Every structure is written in structure tokens, then in C-alpha cells.
Amino acid sequence: MEDVADQYAPEDVESSAQAHWDDTDAYEATKEAHADDPSYFFVDGPPYTSGQMHLGTAWNKTLKDAIIRRKRMEGHHVTDRPGYDMHGLPIEVKVEQELGFDSKRDIEEYGMEAFIEECKEFAERNRENMDDDFQSIGVWMDWDNPYKTLSPEYMEAGWWAFKQVHENGLLSQGKRSINQCPRCETAIADNEVEYHEIESPSIYVKFPLKGKEGNLVIWTTTPWTIPANTFVAVDSEMTYLGVRAERDGESELLYLAEPVVEEALKKGRYEDYEVVDEVSGEEMVGWEYDHPLADEVPDHADFEGAGQVYTAEYVEADRTGLVHSAPGHGQEDFERGQELGLDVFSPVHGNGDFAEAAGKYEGTFVRDANDDIIADLDEKGLLFASGTHRHRYGQCWRCDTDIIFLATDQWFITITDVKDELLDNIEDSEWHPQWARDSRFRNFVEDAPDWNISRQRYWGIPLPIWVPEGNATPDPEDLIVVGTREELAERVDQEVNPEEVDLHRPSVDPLTITEDGTTYERVPDVFDVWIDSSVASWGTLDFPGNEGDYDELWPADFIVEAHDQTRGWFWSQLGMGTAAVGEVPYKEVLMHGFANDKDGRKMSKSVGNIVTPEEAIERAGRDPLRAYLLSHDQQGVDLSFEWEGLGEMQSTLNILWNVFRFPLPYMRLDGYDPAEANLDDGELTVVDEWVLSRLQSVKSNVDEAWSEFRVHDALNEVLEFVVGDVSRFYVKAIRERMWEEEDSDSKRGAYATLSTVLLETVRLIAPFTPYLAEQMYQHLDGSETTVHMLSAPEVDRAYHQPKLEADMEVLRTVEEAAANARQQGGRKLRWPVQRIVVETTDDEVAESVRSLESLLLERVNSQSLEVVDGFDELVERADPQMSVIGPAFGGEAQQIMGAVQGTSRDELTQDGGLSVDVDGETYELDEEMVEFHAEPPEYLSGAEFDGGTVYVDTQLTDEIESEGYARDVVRRVQEMRKQLDLDVEERIRAHVDVADDRVAAFVDENREFIAEETRTSEFVDEDESFDLREEWDVEGVDVTIGIARVAEQSAAQND
């Protein structure tokens, strides 16, 4: 084992640990070690292969890695197959950009097969990058065998599930109003729509009533939907007014909602109006009107029921209070239209161009036709008002094209039919934090609409649906859903090898099935990519191809993702699990947050506030980055990344490193092997017992934190123990025992204790900082291949002493107060004090202090301890009460006050009463003229602590001065030895000259002590040959010190 570096250098530690893992196949050994343990089925939420690891995915995988490592240490055979989400529109769009494509036509011309091959290569390329990225932060998962959503086995898992859905009667087809991306020419799901601010036309249009005088006035921001107008909606309970309004000398009858009449007429620049009619919305139902573009769009909706007024719930007293409704171009309109039994008229192609049925506008892109439509309406005198309106509008999440609403034929999983079951199944999983499940997730599921799972695209799992030739919209029982590759091979008319078939388009497109005289052809759509990941819980296990693991393991014990996945993967799995097999596919969920910038703002390219994991690793290291990410709340809360915090974590780990390397040189000199540490060998002092007890408490707290997935609490518990207890207190307490040259029970006790603490701490921290833990373990023990194959350290009740921990807690606060008092009394720790006095009325505090007396004396460097409940050496000093003295003494009051202030009670007391002398005159004082407070006399310095007050007696004695000066000289010599970079054992000649005779005498009587402490062979006279000579100021006295190496000795030391 190589030497341990003086400084914690993460890069060195990490490359060394990585090399060790590579050399020893440590990952495989770890899995092997837990192969027979009870299984723990973890499922990796597959990241999308669109790019590389960012800070958020680094956090996600680090958290997963820590949990997997810990679960193994707790004795589980953990499923650790990583996954990748590799299909879908995002990749298609990226590839289209690479190839310079603008539309689907470009793809068709290029050739679907070639295009799909490009998508596959793109996804694989990214996956390989991400493989490397994740491994670079120490994520131990089965990288040789990730599940990939594009593999035939995985795609089959999707088919299988979909077949179950169909068999459960939850597959339906039909026209629905969907969000269409006109560039991608496909439907996209609601959650694929992103919103941004745009400026749209804002027009008010008159719809002339038929068979009745007057006009309905509607408002819209999408003029292009007017060709498809089918009905006008009103609020049944609202009052509508017929007003005769005047403009430019002409008058006309307009119908508007009562609350908005004024505002609307103003928009239309009407000068005056008169109310001539008043009706309720209900009464308007059935009114008929002429389609405003009847001439331009001859094929407009004029079927039974079209062109009439109906009520609808989506109407508000806004703008005009009448809503132009086109079921072909809007979700609410569509739903209301269905209720009313109206046909759907949607004269627009998937690419956003008007179709033939749009008459005059055929071939124009819908939004480009807005101006023409407005002009046509104006020309016909139907334009009531026109302007623009800023509002939020949806765009495609991938290509940022503004969406349009279309009613098209799509395939759905009708999860609204099993809403109750979905809500019930939510209860079957436990979430951390729980509010995420009971509030956010439940709300989402309650509102979830049917799941549109068809996409008119290429790169995805093809829909395994076959419909009768020439009947694109059959009843559900007349279609065929294929569940496996084998079933496909059996049923299709063509020759297919189930082992070799690529389920992707276009190879499955031409396959047909002929049964009972009917030939079926495949629906050309592919699945919504959310279907892919929704089946991960069995796709991970290669089910249905491999049934054994599924039977044994499913459902997943545990999943971990960020909070955006409530509507994503947490949901899609619940939806698919419930629809396909009636169960939620996971038992426990940990939901973490997002990594934002230091101001809590989203990291984004445009803002330029992105921090990459690579940069963080370069500046701080892998373990510090991991620990930094994991030290913050892992349950639902976002992280504000800032460099200072990362630096702090590195410092904290450096303390751990220092604690670890501190005993090694001593142990080595003594030939002590920390791996063989035995607490029964040697003598355990009270600090040993204490730190061992603390260790038990820490393990217990860590166990509890892990059991609730309070991952950050588990980590912080360990770090606080290392910094607060081991470094700050224990190491300081045992240093002198380590320095003992001879073998002793005391030293062996300290070795055994520290070794135990270190080895168990290493195991506690291993899941968080795997590299550092490995390096430390290999130095301290190394008997197993890797620290990560060990078990988590267990609490040993025999070493748990809560009472001792409580006592020590008291001692530490007393010690702190004593240090404070020393500072105020100007007495540094190197100089002993005669006594400290602990004043407390709390019996438990008193007992704790007494029980640890010798340790306390040692730590505060005091010769004795007194514990009292009231300290009689305090002096009561007077505070004059001017509100009483003033009225009583008038002109003399100021002088009397001055004389009283700060005087002791003894000095003021005469003949049993209070009085004070001012200029020879005695004034009698009443009790209420003076209040007293207790103060320590000058030779005492006090400081309060929680539970009492500590007084330090700072009076000097010759003995104290003698020791104080001697230790000051020792300290200076040590400092000089260090400047010369002398070896610990190296001997010196020294000269000490003290300018003050009295102090010189103190130093002289301690020559032997000084020589021993500083490895001084002999004291010599002033000499020219010193290696170093320095002038020091020790408590105001000039001290000249010279030291020189002893040549022969240092030579002997070097062999």
C-alpha cells in the first residue's frame, strides 16, 4: 500500500480507487457477494438519449447509486440494470435537423428505413456517451447490460402490455381533438405542449341570424377556425341584450351578454345604443344563423344541428359572452359537439394546410389564411372589430412550432374508465415525501384524460394493431392486437422469424393477417414514447420473453426520480400497470428535486447559468460532488447549486481524510494493524468509551434515516460525527497517547478505538463517497476486494452508553464556556490555571461535571475543580436607582449616584443599613435606592453556559508561571523544528536565552522537560553554526532561540 498523501487530493484518490476496482473486478465481486441475499428489485427510470449527463441526471444517478450500494450493504441482491429511453419525436427532430429536413415529405423521400437507421445510430451514440458519463461519477450499475427501449425484447414488453390493455377493454379509437404539431405532422400529448407568449389577431365577428333580425357577436383569436364553425355557445343562465347600436350613421341589432355590452360596443367604435330586447341564454338555444363564410367555404358545416345556438359550460362573461365553436379545432368545442351529437368538420390537413373542403382557402397554411379571412369578413360587413391580442399559446416541445387543434382519428387507452382503480392503486405505493403522492400525484391522476397513445411518426414502437382492410375505424372487437414476436410470426401471412424480426417500421408495415376470410393490415402509427418507459418494470426483466424473473420479482420495490416525473414516469407506470395488469408497478417512490443555479433559477443555455458535472468534478472532485448533491434534502426539494458549498464539502471530506491519516504513522512505527483492532486488547479510557458510544448512536440514526430514505440525514449524521466528535474532540483527546514511545495498554486502547471508529465510518460513508471510502478501507484493512461488498456496520448495545454521551455533552459546553472565560481573563490555554469553578443549580449538570472531572481538568488545563450551587466568592455590586435617589436627594443625586455605582454591598453596609460617603458627608440610603448584581472578583473570569456559569481562577503561582513559560519555549522550538522540516525523531542542539532573569530561572528549572519535548540532545552556548536562530516575544519577554541539527543522529535516522 502506497503512502497516504498529506492532503486530500480527490483526483488522486479517485483514479487510484478506480484502478483498484478495474484491477480487481470489484463491482462483479460485490454483486457476487450478495448474490444469495434476498432480492431488492430496483428499476431505473430511463433517461432519454438526447444528449449527455447534466447536473440533474448526475444527481439522479448518484442518488440511485448510493441507495443501491447501501441496500447491498444491508444484505440485498439488488437489481441494478440501467435503462435508456431511445425512441420518440425528440430524436426524430434532432436527426431531421442533422439531415436538414423540413417536413415529413423529406423523410419519405430519404426513405423511412434509412431515416430510422439514422435515428437508431443517433440514439446509440448518445447512449454510449451517457454510459461513460454515468460511470465517471462512480455509478455502479450493470453497464454491460442496460435495457434499451429499442431492443426487440423491450419492444415486445410494450406490445404485450398493450395487448392486455385491449383484452381489458380499454383500447378505443376515434376522433378526438388533439394537439397537432403541423411541422412534425403528428398528434402530441398535452404534456408535450409547452406554452409561450405570442401575439394573435383578435377579431369580433357578426354572425347574422337566420329568420330573425339581428346578429350574434363572437370573439376569437383564431380566425382560421371560422371556416369550421359549427355552432355558437351561450351561457344558459346569463342575460343577453339585443341592442340597436349606431355607427357612422347606420344602426344594427346586435346580441351581446349584458355585462359586456358597453365594453364590446366601445371596441366596435359604436357611438350610441339602445336596448331593445332581453333574453336568457337558455331562450336563445335553437336560434339559427348564417355561416359568415358560407360563400368562401361552400362545404361548411350545414348538417343537421349545425349553425345554431347551444349552451355550453365554457362560456364566460368575457368579450361578447358568445363563443364561436368548432368541434374540429378545439377540445372543449369537440366535447360539447359530441354531447350534442354534432358531426365534426375539420377541413385541415395534418401539416396545417387547408384541405379541399375549406373552399377558397384550400392549400393555404391555416395561420397564413388569417389575413384573407379577416379581409373577407370585413368586405362582407361582418367584421365588428379587429386588433391583436397577446396571450400564452402552446407550441411543440421539440421543434417549437405553434400547435393547432385538430380532430383526427387516434388511438386511446381509456384510463378514465378505470379512474377509481387508478386512485385506489395510488394507495398501494409509499412515497417519500408523502405529500407528493397525496396532493400533487392524486390531483394529477384525478384530472387525467384518456391517454392518446398513437403518433403519426416513424421512430418508435409500432402500434401492434391490425384492422380489417378498407375499414380504418372498426369496432374494438373487430381488430387484432398482437402481443409477442412469436404471436406475430404465427399469425401474419408472410414468413417471419421471431428470433430475428426487427419490430421497427418499416419492416412490420407490410405484414398482413388473414383470418376467417378477412385480411387485416397494420395501423401505421407508432406509440407515444411514454408507452415505452411505462413498461420498464417488466421490460427491465425482459418479460414476456423471460418469465422467471417477472414471477419472482415484480412489482418493483423501489424507484427514484425528480418531481417532473409525477406527470411522467410515475404516472405512465401507474396508468399502464393499472390498465394492463390492474396494479401499480412499484411499491416505493423517492421523489427528488431539480438542480437549479445559485439563485434557485432553472439552469438554461440562454441564461448561461449552466454548471456541468465535468466542471464540478474538475474543480472539486467526484466524491465531493456526490456528497454535496446528497447532503441536501432528497425529498421533493430543489437544490440551489453554488460553488462555495461544493468547496465546503471538499473541506469536510478533507477533515475525514486527516482523521484517517493521523494515526497511521504511529501505528506503522508500532507495527499495529488497524484491521486486527481488538477493543478487548488494551485499556479503554472514558473518551474511548464515549466515542464508541457515539458511534453506536450514529449507526442507529443512520439506519433510521436510511429506512425512511432520508438520505441526506444519513450522510450528514456521519459527517457531523466525523467533524464534531471524532476530529474536534476525540482526536484531540488521544493525541498524547499516540505519541507514547513505549507500548502501553492506553495506547493500544486508543489504536483499537480509533481503528474501529474509522473502519465503521468508512462503511457508513461508502454509499456516498465510494472512491474515498475505498481508498481508506484499502489502507486500513483491505482484506476484502472492496469496501462495497461489506455489510453495513451494526449497532453494538454493549458499547452504547447514553448517560456517558449526555455527561460528555455537558463537559463540552462547560469546556467551551471555560475557554470563553479564559479568553476574557487573558489567560491562554497553554498556561495552567489553579482552579475552575462550575456554578450550577442543576443536579444532573453537577453530576455530569463531577463524573468527568479528570478529563475536564485535562482539557481546560486546570489544577482543580469546584462544583457549587452558589458561589460565595462573587461580589455584589451596587446599581443606583435614580428614580428613587433623584427625588430624595435633589442636587446631590448625581454625586451620590457616582459614589454608589459599582460599590460592593460590604462597602455600602454600615450598622445594618446602607450609606455612602460623598466629600466627607454620609448619606443614608433606603433599600429601594440600590439594587445589587453579583460579579466575580478580579482574579476570576466567568462565562455562562446552558446550565450554569464557569469561573476560571486566573491567579498566578510560581508553579504555573514555570510551566507556562516552559511550554511557551517548547512551542517556539517546535515551530522552528517545523520550519527546518525536521523529521519527528530527529535530534537537535539548542540554545535558549531569556532576557528577564526571573523568567530565565523558570526556563532553567524546566530544561529537562524542554529537552524531552523537543528532542534536544544538549543545550549549548550561543553558536554561529545554528541552522536557525530566532527572536521571540513570550508574554512580553524577549527570548532568543537557536537550534541546530545533530548530524550523526540524522544520518542514523535515515536508515
Added chain:
RNA sequence: GGGCCAAUAGCUCAGUUAGGUUGAGCGCUCGGCUGAUAACCGGGAGGUCCGCGGUUCAAAUCCGCGUUGGCCCA
């Protein structure tokens, strides 16, 4: 527009479950310690507990209304 979450020292966060004088680490500053030493320890300064209103003897904490940020939905 709606749901959920967050806001406490210059920075990062505890404390909110169950109301009772707001704490820690880092940073700053002054001091101490000194064979872990580019480490470590103590003191000090530093707070409108996001704002306003309410409940209460008492609110960082409970309730209401806002502001800002995050995620999600429309």
C-alpha cells in the same frame, strides 16, 4: 388561470410534524492551539424568520390574502 413545493444571518441550510427567548456550517473579524499543521479550536459582529392581515396570553410555526422562485397542469 389552477394544483403542489419553497422563501429563516452575506452564502447553504436546520428549526414548522406538536405554537413558548431562531440555531448550525461556511464566510468575515478578533483571539487561541500547534508533530492531523495549507489542519484544528474559541469569542464577536451579522436576522423585518418574504410582505400584509387574522387566530392566540403567546406565531418563523396555525389560518387568509399577496410577492418571488421551482415543478406540473390549463
